[in-house]
Amino acid sequence: MTMIALSLLALGALELPPESDYEPIATPHFPSRLHAFVWRNYPLVTTERMAEVLGCSRPEVDGIARSMGLPPQPAISESQWRRSYITVIRRNWELLPFEQLTRLLDWSAEELAFTLREDDFLWAKLGQRKPQLEPLVYHEPTVEQSQRASEIAATVRRHFPKGVGLAKSSLFGFVEDLSSPTETSGPRPSAFEPRYCYSYFATYGDPLLDEFLDPYPDGLLDRLAAAGVTGVWLQAVLYKLSPFPWDPSLSEGWEKRLEGLRRLTNRAAEHGIDVYLYLNEPRSMPLSFFERYPELKGVTEGDFATMCSSQPGVLEYLTEAVHRVAEAAPSLAGFFTISASENLTSCWSHYQGASCERCAARGPAETIAEVNAAMAEGAWAARPDIRFICWDWGWADEWAPDLIARLPDGVWLQSVSEWSLPIERGGIQSAVGEYSISSVGPGPRAARHWEAARSRGLHTIAKIQAGATWELSAVPYIPAVRLVAQHATNLRNAGVDGLMLGWTLGGYPSPNLEVVAEIGAMDQPDPNAALRTVAERRYGASHAETVVRAWGAFSDAFAEFPYHVGTVYSGPQQQGPANHLFLEPTGRAATMVGFPYDDLNAWCAIYPHDIWASQMEKVAQGFEDGCALLRAEVVRAAGDPVYAKALADELSVAEAARLHFASSANQARFIMARDSADLEPALRAQTLAAIAEREIQAARELHQLQVTDSRIGFEATNQYYYVPIDLVEKVLVCESIIDRLSR
Numbered sequence: 001m002t003m004i005a006l007s008l009l010a011l012g013a014l015e016l017p018p019e020s021d022y023e024p025i026a027t028p029h030f031p032s033r034l035h036a037f038v039w040r041n042y043p044l045v046t047t048e049r050m051a052e053v054l055g056c057s058r059p060e061v062d063g064i065a066r067s068m069g070l071p072p073q074p075a076i077s078e079s080q081w082r083r084s085y086i087t088v089i090r091r092n093w094e095l096l097p098f099e100q101l102t103r104l105l106d107w108s109a110e111e112l113a114f115t116l117r118e119d120d121f122l123w124a125k126l127g128q129r130k131p132q133l134e135p136l137v138y139h140e141p142t143v144e145q146s147q148r149a150s151e152i153a154a155t156v157r158r159h160f161p162k163g164v165g166l167a168k169s170s171l172f173g174f175v176e177d178l179s180s181p182t183e184t185s186g187p188r189p190s191a192f193e194p195r196y197c198y199s200y201f202a203t204y205g206d207p208l209l210d211e212f213l214d215p216y217p218d219g220l221l222d223r224l225a226a227a228g229v230t231g232v233w234l235q236a237v238l239y240k241l242s243p244f245p246w247d248p249s250l251s252e253g254w255e256k257r258l259e260g261l262r263r264l265t266n267r268a269a270e271h272g273i274d275v276y277l278y279l280n281e282p283r284s285m286p287l288s289f290f291e292r293y294p295e296l297k298g299v300t301e302g303d304f305a306t307m308c309s310s311q312p313g314v315l316e317y318l319t320e321a322v323h324r325v326a327e328a329a330p331s332l333a334g335f336f337t338i339s340a341s342e343n344l345t346s347c348w349s350h351y352q353g354a355s356c357e358r359c360a361a362r363g364p365a366e367t368i369a370e371v372n373a374a375m376a377e378g379a380w381a382a383r384p385d386i387r388f389i390c391w392d393w394g395w396a397d398e399w400a401p402d403l404i405a406r407l408p409d410g411v412w413l414q415s416v417s418e419w420s421l422p423i424e425r426g427g428i429q430s431a432v433g434e435y436s437i438s439s440v441g442p443g444p445r446a447a448r449h450w451e452a453a454r455s456r457g458l459h460t461i462a463k464i465q466a467g468a469t470w471e472l473s474a475v476p477y478i479p480a481v482r483l484v485a486q487h488a489t490n491l492r493n494a495g496v497d498g499l500m501l502g503w504t505l506g507g508y509p510s511p512n513l514e515v516v517a518e519i520g521a522m523d524q525p526d527p528n529a530a531l532r533t534v535a536e537r538r539y540g541a542s543h544a545e546t547v548v549r550a551w552g553a554f555s556d557a558f559a560e561f562p563y564h565v566g567t568v569y570s571g572p573q574q575q576g577p578a579n580h581l582f583l584e585p586t587g588r589a590a591t592m593v594g595f596p597y598d599d600l601n602a603w604c605a606i607y608p609h610d611i612w613a614s615q616m617e618k619v620a621q622g623f624e625d626g627c628a629l630l631r632a633e634v635v636r637a638a639g640d641p642v643y644a645k646a647l648a649d650e651l652s653v654a655e656a657a658r659l660h661f662a663s664s665a666n667q668a669r670f671i672m673a674r675d676s677a678d679l680e681p682a683l684r685a686q687t688l689a690a691i692a693e694r695e696i697q698a699a700r701e702l703h704q705l706q707v708t709d710s711r712i713g714f715e716a717t718n719q720y721y722y723v724p725i726d727l728v729e730k731v732l733v734c735e736s737i738i739d740r741l742s743r
Contacts, residue, residue, distance in 0.1 A: 557622020
């Protein structure tokens with residue numbers, strides 16, 4: 001268990017939530033829950049550990065696997081195991097009770113509780129509840145179960161004659177590829193400074209203490225620099241980096257973490273890369289903490305409460321802690337803050353400050369500005385030139401003018417570029433929240449806030465998603481590169497100083513990042529010229545024209561994406577062909593980029609179902625048009641070893657995106673037909689079977705892509721949404737549905 005987990009346990013914070021009394025999702029395509037467990041864990045968990053959980057022998061687990069046509073299990077490396085825990089948790093959420101899930105992970109209950117709470121909204125992604133399940137125990141398969149297993153094996157051989165489920169390119173193979181040494185040139189001078197992003201494959205944990213979890217190996221830093229990135233960021237929790245005066249046990253290991261930060265910042269500087277720390281402070285504490293320190297208690301939310309920043313001691317702690325961090329790592333470039341929403345921090349952070357007797361009268365602007373000022377004071381006391389960036393994410397519109405006016409001189413103001421941008425898709429008008437490449441900013445909210453900041457002489461930063469967004473995060477980048485180039489051009493024209501290139505997704509060293517840097521380096525920004533330059537550099541002069549045309553097709557298509565925050569967080573596009581079809585309604589609510597289920601209303605948000613599906617079909621068709629161009633170019637480049645692989649890799653990303661969008665439309669059409677009261681039973685069955693056949697084809701195509709390209713299906717905070725064997729399972733699901741419809 002991590003030191004922080006042990007410390008929170010001492011405060012009484014770490015308990016697993018109770019399991020809920022509701023039925024898990026049925027798996028009628030498998031002979032039993034035992035078979036489902038072995039199938040889903042086979043590429044990720046050793047048969048020895050599975051056997052330990054089931055209370056049986058390894059040969060008995062192997063026998064279940066063989067009966068369903070699975071090949072011998074490949075070796076599972078330590079790196080793969082430590083990087084795939086979220087994928088393991090997700091696929092066992094409705095198969096194992098907590099007790100067996102912790103055994104499968106080889107964790108304590110406290111470690112799992114900590115991960116569910118702290119690992120990037122994991123509890124929300126899992127639906128904030130877990131079904132109550134009986135322990136899963138090995139049993140000898142019945143005759144009927146063995147017969148069904150044989151049928152599965154036959155289906156596998158028929159649809160996947162070259163093999164099933166096990167990647168030719170090993171899971172997480174891209175980590176080794178991106179970490180390997182490379183000779184590259186660093187970023188050129190640009191009108192945008194800084195340009196910072198997150199690691200493509202960082203894991204949550206304690207990377208400053210655990211060198212195995214290094215989020216920024218040298219090879220990745222070099223590749224990011226070559227793509228025009230000048231900075232990277234990682235999360236910081238102050239009580240992990242500086243002594244926590246009220247409970248020093250929380251800070252155990254802080255000296256080693258600061259040393260780790262110093263090493264990282266020095267090493268990154270050698271590659272021309274700055275390091276920024278993300279602060280979301282002061283962190284709330286469990287209610288038991290305030291039994292000892294009642295004077296610090298502010299707003300309560302669930303089992304936690306704020307450390308009220310209207311108490312001088314809290315502000316002094318923030319100043320001293322940030323000062324200690326900045327002083328310990330002289331190469332640290334700066335900090336950025338989120339001070340409303342995200343975790344509960346100050347009393348106004350979740351808009352409930354009116355319930356605090358101290359903060360109510362002071363109001364959100366004074367309270368939040370004061371928190372930022374306290375941390376900035378500590379940073380500047382250590383080094384006057386360090387950057388301190390205040391991000392307005394979550395600030396209510398009515399707070400912003402007064403809050404910006406109260407920020408200390410010298411801070412930088414960061415705003416989400418596309419926020420509040422008016423859009424129209426399929427005749428439906430709305431406005432963008434954030435996380436959009438399909439919508440080219442900046443929008444009016446950011447423009448207002450930047451102007452208010454400039455009137456005070458403050459620098460400005462645009463937060464964009466240059467690489468990937470929750471519109472689609474299961475590919476390393478969305479190759480709608482022309483949209484990204486136009487956005488960067490608009491920001492040049494808006495006079496923005498710097499760029500945050502993405503939140504925790506989109507940090508792959510992609511052509512998207514390169515084109516942003518190219519726009520920033522031009523005397524007069526020209527999107528078409530920037531696209532051509534990047535295409536020539538990556539794919540060669542003889543292939544550049546076709547690649548630019550393909551990027552244009554992808555961009556035209558992606559501009560039709562049915563954007564809404566509901567679709568972004570609840571839609572099926574992250575899972576794509578891996579998401580199951582359900583012949584009977586599940587009644588489940590889609591979870592945040594977790595389980596889409598068949599919650600069509602949540603997927604579509606403000607869009608009528610047919611319009612949403614039609615828009616997804618438009619996106620898929622446009623990606624097909626662009627892929628057709630790239631397919632022909634890959635064939636033409638067959639004798640060109642320098643650029644053939646680069647073109648094939650570009651095509652892989654685009655094909656995967658196409659399949660995700662097409663599958664999202666298929667799934668919507670399936671649910672619409674399933675639930676229609678106007679279709680005759682025979683026509684309904686025919687329609688559903690036809691859609692299931694299309695999904696079989698999509699799953700087979702995506703399987704072929706993923707077994708040769710380990711980037712597909714991965715995103716840092718969700719790890720793998722699916723692995724190849726899940727796409728084989730989708731075929732089993734569809735075959736089962738077709739069989740039932742034919743009866």
